[in-house]
Amino acid sequence: MRKYKNQQAKQLEQVSCNMCGRELKVENGIVMEGVFPVDIVWGYFSSRDGERHSFDLCESCYERWTAGFQIPVAKGQEKELI
Numbered sequence: 001m002r003k004y005k006n007q008q009a010k011q012l013e014q015v016s017c018n019m020c021g022r023e024l025k026v027e028n029g030i031v032m033e034g035v036f037p038v039d040i041v042w043g044y045f046s047s048r049d050g051e052r053h054s055f056d057l058c059e060s061c062y063e064r065w066t067a068g069f070q071i072p073v074a075k076g077q078e079k080e081l082i
């Protein structure tokens with residue numbers, strides 16, 4: 001869950017993990033720790049046609065969530081991080 005200082009400029013003020021509620025560290029509009037941001041518009045063939053859902057998970061909640069997957073997360077390695 002994200003809060004912005006200026007809605008038009010979209011300057012990030014606060015990010016909270018939707019699962020555990022913990023506030024993540026944000027400095028100068030940048031999240032300073034691992035975060036799993038989700039922003040999806042459900043498509044035509046879903047039962048949520050056109051609904052936009054967004055949430056954030058902290059890294060430990062992401063680990064707990066994905067640990068329950070029947071098929072593990074596909075992992076690779078990026079050389080350059082943004």
Ligand SMILES: [Zn+2]
Nearest residue numbers: 017020058061
């Ligand atoms: Zn969490």
